[in-house]
Amino acid sequence: MTQMTFARAINSGLRKSLENDPKVILMGEDIGTLGGVFRVTDGLQKDFGKHRVVDTPLAESGILGTAVGLAYRGYRPVVEIQFDGFIYPAFDQIVSQVAKMHYRTQGAVKMPITIRVPFGGGIGSPEHHSESPEAYFTHTSGLRVISVSNPQDAHTMIQQAIASDDPVLYFEPKRRYHDKGEVDETLDLSAALSMEKARVVTEGTDVTLVAYGPLVKTARDAALAAADEGVSIEVIDLRSLAPLDFATLEASVRKTGRLVITHEASQTGGLGAEVAAGITERCFYHLEAAPVRVTGFDVPYPYSKLEMHHLPGLDRILDGVDRALGRPNSLSGLEG
Amino acid sequence: MFTDDAGKGGIAAGGPGNSAESNRRTGGDLVQLITPGGERVSNPEFDSWVQDVSDEQLASLYEDMVAIRRIDAEATALQRQGELALWPPLLGQEASQIGSARALRDDDFVFPSYRDNGVAYVRGVQPADIVKAWRGNALAGWDPYTVNVATQQIIIGAQSLHATGYAMGIQNDGADSVAVAYFGDGATSEGDVNEAMVFAASFQAPVVFICQNNHWAISEPVMLQSHIQIADRASGFGIPSMRVDGNDVLAVMAATRIAVDRARRGGGPTFIEAVTYRMGPHTTADDPTRYRDANELEDWAAKDPIERLRTLLERKGLLTGELEAAVAAHADAVAKELRAGTINMAEPQPLDIFKHVYSTPNSTLDRQQDHYTRYLASFGDPAEAASEEGAR
Ligand SMILES: Cc1ncc(C[n+]2csc(CCOP(=O)(O)OP(=O)(O)O)c2C)c(N)n1
Numbered sequence: 001m002t003q004m005t006f007a008r009a010i011n012s013g014l015r016k017s018l019e020n021d022p023k024v025i026l027m028g029e030d031i032g033t034l035g036g037v038f039r040v041t042d043g044l045q046k047d048f049g050k051h052r053v054v055d056t057p058l059a060e061s062g063i064l065g066t067a068v069g070l071a072y073r074g075y076r077p078v079v080e081i082q083f084d085g086f087i088y089p090a091f092d093q094i095v096s097q098v099a100k101m102h103y104r105t106q107g108a109v110k111m112p113i114t115i116r117v118p119f120g121g122g123i124g125s126p127e128h129h130s131e132s133p134e135a136y137f138t139h140t141s142g143l144r145v146i147s148v149s150n151p152q153d154a155h156t157m158i159q160q161a162i163a164s165d166d167p168v169l170y171f172e173p174k175r176r177y178h179d180k181g182e183v184d185e186t187l188d189l190s191a192a193l194s195m196e197k198a199r200v201v202t203e204g205t206d207v208t209l210v211a212y213g214p215l216v217k218t219a220r221d222a223a224l225a226a227a228d229e230g231v232s233i234e235v236i237d238l239r240s241l242a243p244l245d246f247a248t249l250e251a252s253v254r255k256t257g258r259l260v261i262t263h264e265a266s267q268t269g270g271l272g273a274e275v276a277a278g279i280t281e282r283c284f285y286h287l288e289a290a291p292v293r294v295t296g297f298d299v300p301y302p303y304s305k306l307e308m309h310h311l312p313g314l315d316r317i318l319d320g321v322d323r324a325l326g327r328p329n330s331l332s333g334l335e336g
Numbered sequence: 337m338f339t340d341d342a343g344k345g346g347i348a349a350g351g352p353g354n355s356a357e358s359n360r361r362t363g364g365d366l367v368q369l370i371t372p373g374g375e376r377v378s379n380p381e382f383d384s385w386v387q388d389v390s391d392e393q394l395a396s397l398y399e400d401m402v403a404i405r406r407i408d409a410e411a412t413a414l415q416r417q418g419e420l421a422l423w424p425p426l427l428g429q430e431a432s433q434i435g436s437a438r439a440l441r442d443d444d445f446v447f448p449s450y451r452d453n454g455v456a457y458v459r460g461v462q463p464a465d466i467v468k469a470w471r472g473n474a475l476a477g478w479d480p481y482t483v484n485v486a487t488q489q490i491i492i493g494a495q496s497l498h499a500t501g502y503a504m505g506i507q508n509d510g511a512d513s514v515a516v517a518y519f520g521d522g523a524t525s526e527g528d529v530n531e532a533m534v535f536a537a538s539f540q541a542p543v544v545f546i547c548q549n550n551h552w553a554i555s556e557p558v559m560l561q562s563h564i565q566i567a568d569r570a571s572g573f574g575i576p577s578m579r580v581d582g583n584d585v586l587a588v589m590a591a592t593r594i595a596v597d598r599a600r601r602g603g604g605p606t607f608i609e610a611v612t613y614r615m616g617p618h619t620t621a622d623d624p625t626r627y628r629d630a631n632e633l634e635d636w637a638a639k640d641p642i643e644r645l646r647t648l649l650e651r652k653g654l655l656t657g658e659l660e661a662a663v664a665a666h667a668d669a670v671a672k673e674l675r676a677g678t679i680n681m682a683e684p685q686p687l688d689i690f691k692h693v694y695s696t697p698n699s700t701l702d703r704q705q706d707h708y709t710r711y712l713a714s715f716g717d718p719a720e721a722a723s724e725e726g727a728r
Contacts, residue, residue, distance in 0.1 A: 033627045034555035057525035057561050058492055058553050086491070089527060124421045126450075127475050128490050268700060297704050299693045304421055304472030306689045309708070319711060330711040 007177040009151035013158035028080030064093035084119040085128025099142035122175040124304040132265035138242040145242040147171040149216035151181035156192040173214035198245040204234035207258040212238040222317040257288035258324040267295040294320035369586040374647020385590035401430040404454040406667035428615035431641035435588030443513040447486040447495035464677025493526035503541035514599040522553025533573040540604035544595040550614035555627035570607035582612030583641035
């Protein structure tokens with residue numbers, strides 16, 4: 001076990017994948033000499049060479065489109081999109097090509113492409129640097145979408161993503177890059193929790209609180225605060241956003257009878273809606289209250305002076321928990 | 337396909353030593369009217385376009401360049417003092433921005449990138465409005481229609497299409513104004529810039545593309561974006577181009593006037609590559625020592641655009657103590673205005689977050705706003721609630 005930051009943990013996972021498989025190739029803007037704008041690829045070009053850690057021209061469609069060609073040729077490209085808001089020029093290649101190639105060719109052509117996306121807000125950035133675009137991709141069949149919430153997962157799941165024969169969107173919570181945690185670098189991939197599985201972060205009996213990526217820490221803090229008030233929250237880190245691990249969610253909600261889902265992304269059409277609907281279908285008779293969503297608003301990501309209003313914080317999550325529990329809350333007395 | 341050696345044709349091509357790079361470095365076709373030593377040299381094709389520039393105008397170009405360098409320094413200081421979240425300096429690109437912007441008419445419309453703050457300044461954007469978005473108080477610091485400048489674009493190259501579309505509108509309207517897109521060398525790799533050139537050429541739209549080749553796209557050298565001189569790309573789209581010394585305010589002005597004149601007369605788009613250098617970091621969050629050589633910076637410091645014009649003014653006997661004092665006083669005033677405007681900027685209110693998402697009411701959002709209002713009210717003091725809310 002070693003203490004390391006989130007960013008370092010991903011770096012170490014990338015390094016292992018580069019070492020283990022000569023077909024792994026990293027591509028992106030500024031990932032070489034600079035080591036990426038967040039230094040996640042720091043030192044990798046120096047150690048593996050310019051043909052394995054490639055600084056690309058400034059063209060996201062170009063990066064993903066050439067990754068498709070490299071995958072056709074048997075490579076396993078790991079692409080860095082510099083910031084969430086810059087993935088859209090590559091959107092067409094991702095949803096029309098990367099996602100569909102396996103299906104189109106009836107399995108003949110594999111697209112083992114990993115797309116790393118630093119995402120989410122809370123770092124006071126300018127426009128296009130704080131978005132949560134994950135739902136666009138969970139809506140597209142053929143893609144796997146995961147989001148990591150702690151250094152150990154970051155380390156193992158990047159390797160699992162790269163090893164997967166399916167294309168994987170790997171969402172990195174940028175505001176947690178500098179958070180430290182224990183990482184076992186010797187952990188075998190087969191021994192690690194599968195990247196399709198959700199994880200119970202803290203056990204509880206009163207409410208199930210579902211989060212992923214940057215908000216897992218906030219959700220855990222909320223559970224600690226609630227415990228002081230005698231409310232027992234079970235926090236679940238989704239880890240995989242597509243497919244969703246409903247088995248783990250179901251088991252929890254059957255126990256607690258109440259569900260709160262939180263994410264930074266806007267509410268409409270977001271992951272919260274999918275989790276709520278999926279759980280309602282599966283556990284309708286176990287639910288004591290309607291599922292509650294605590295999310296970003298249906299607004300473009302705001303300028304940084306207002307982002308603290310957009311992002312679900314501990315108090316807003318606890319208010320949602322109160323709603324699920326039927327305790328006094330900000331919406332008490334309102335219907336619907 | 338892959339070789340270990342950069343520049344031998346693998347995807348890592350573009351490293352030091354390839355011939356395309358040395359072509360670029362020699363730059364024999366670079367239009368120059370003022371030498372780095374501050375000497376006015378003649379160019380039969382371009383001279384006539386700046387013949388009318390009087391001594392006073394030359395001095396006022398100098399004043400503008402000094403002022404925007406001062407804005408840059410002040411904004412950088414404000415960032416260091418925590419008043420701005422981030423700042424993208426344009427240090428070194430003053431001639432490219434002032435020379436080109438001063439060649440435009442008020443009814444021309446400019447589509448800039450995040451770095452073209454000198455252009456915004458020339459168009460009349462107030463200093464504090466320039467930094468408003470960088471302070472995090474707005475997504476856009478000004479109303480585009482009041483100054484005919486679109487807001488600072490962050491998505492690389494997107495504005496080149498907007499400029500082209502605007503130009504198509506001008507064309508339809510039978511007007512003789514011009515749309516201008518500013519972008520960097522890195523941007524020329526993006527699909528948008530290439531698609532903009534396709535549209536501009538196909539419709540012969542009155543648009544001018546101004547690429548400030550400042551040699552770097554964050555850490556990536558221009559060689560990684562283009563294996564030929566950037567100006568030469570345009571000809572493949574059927575767009576005439578010019579490659580000018582971007583640190584020479586007169587050369588940039590002449591080239592822009594030529595391009596704008598062509599567009600006004602129905603001659604279609606023009607591409608200008610202004611060869612310059614970003615002397616500062618990419619933004620205040622960047623550390624250029626990780627990727628670029630100190631010698632390179634020194635070489636370019638010797639070609640400083642402001643120093644060059646200053647020497648020319650000196651040679652012409654125009655650099656009086658009076659002028660120096662006036663220019664310094666003006667820069668001081670602008671910096672003061674920037675600082676005061678920044679520090680006294682009105683803070684946004686929590687519910688502002690819901691404003692202007694739609695131009696007509698939206699029931700989903702109205703409900704969210706209602707719920708959030710109740711949420712804030714549940715704390716008694718909304719301001720206190722907000723400070724506890726959010727990113728933790
Ligand atoms: C679509 C998109 N991709 C990536 C970025 C991140 N980014 C911001 S500035 C920049 C470099 C731009 O270089 P260039 O076009 O040469 O302009 P310069 O910054 O040198 O003025 C990059 C990669 C972005 N803003 N937009």
